[in-house]
Amino acid sequence: AQSVSQHNHHVILSEAASLELGCNYSYGGTVNLFWYVQYPGQHLQLLLKYFSGDPLVKGIKGFEAEFIKSKFSFNLRKPSVQWSDTAEYFCAVNAKYGGSQGNLIFGKGTKLSVKP
Amino acid sequence: DTEVTQTPKHLVMGMTNKKSLKCEQHMGHRAMYWYKQKAKKPPELMFVYSYEKLSINESVPSRFSPECPNSSLLNLHLHALQPEDSALYLCASSPTTSGGASFYNEQFFGPGTRLTVL
Numbered sequence: 001a002q003s004v005s006q007h008n009h010h011v012i013l014s015e016a017a018s019l020e021l022g023c024n025y026s027y028g029g030t031v032n033l034f035w036y037v038q039y040p041g042q043h044l045q046l047l048l049k050y051f052s053g054d055p056l057v058k059g060i061k062g063f064e065a066e067f068i069k070s071k072f073s074f075n076l077r078k079p080s081v082q083w084s085d086t087a088e089y090f091c092a093v094n095a096k097y098g099g100s101q102g103n104l105i106f107g108k109g110t111k112l113s114v115k116p
Numbered sequence: 117d118t119e120v121t122q123t124p125k126h127l128v129m130g131m132t133n134k135k136s137l138k139c140e141q142h143m144g145h146r147a148m149y150w151y152k153q154k155a156k157k158p159p160e161l162m163f164v165y166s167y168e169k170l171s172i173n174e175s176v177p178s179r180f181s182p183e184c185p186n187s188s189l190l191n192l193h194l195h196a197l198q199p200e201d202s203a204l205y206l207c208a209s210s211p212t213t214s215g216g217a218s219f220y221n222e223q224f225f226g227p228g229t230r231l232t233v234l
Contacts, residue, residue, distance in 0.1 A: 104161065
């Protein structure tokens with residue numbers, strides 16, 4: 001079965017620090033990859049997505065992610081975090097089965113706390 | 117209109133009550149989803165509707181009954197729930213590609229209904 005691993009449960013950074021959140025998935029076929037963010041008290045929002053093409057994708061609010069197929073990874077990065085980036089971050093994978101529909105599988109999430 | 121709306125925002129119900137959650141989108145998406153999210157956990161898929169037909173039921177107990185009356189609306193009917201069903205219930209929708217399949221596209225989430233079962 002597919003699975004998504006986010007190894008960092010809670011990350012604490014100071015403002016202006018660089019961020020990298022890890023995401024690994026366990027499916028060997030074609031995948032669509034997503035990062036969602038959930039700010040405190042708010043709904044899930046899409047940060048960025050990868051379907052095909054350039055493996056380095058840029059999203060909203062200065063976030064980017066790199067798809068490395070050989071490592072089954074899709075790590076999220078931001079060069080300089082702000083206090084407003086404090087949120088829960090979820091990596092999600094949608095695998096394409098032949099003739100079947102793909103379900104969105106979420107990682108367990110990484111809580112990011114940014115100290116002002 | 118580029119959002120998914122859900123009502124009510126909060127719901128408190130007893131174990132013998134019958135209530136319904138409502139989800140609406142006007143983005144023309146033909147796939148709609150119900151998720152359950154417990155505190156500090158990722159969303160868990162419950163149901164998927166495609167073109168108003170139920171296509172996935174992730175072994176959800178029958179006390180949860182989904183309904184898709186039209187392409188914009190998705191309901192979740194609740195009956196005889198248990199306290200452990202207390203959670204945030206999220207609705208999502210995804211757009212249709214030229215090939216028709218929309219399950220692989222990004223999903224747009226509503227704000228959720230916070231359900232408490234007493």
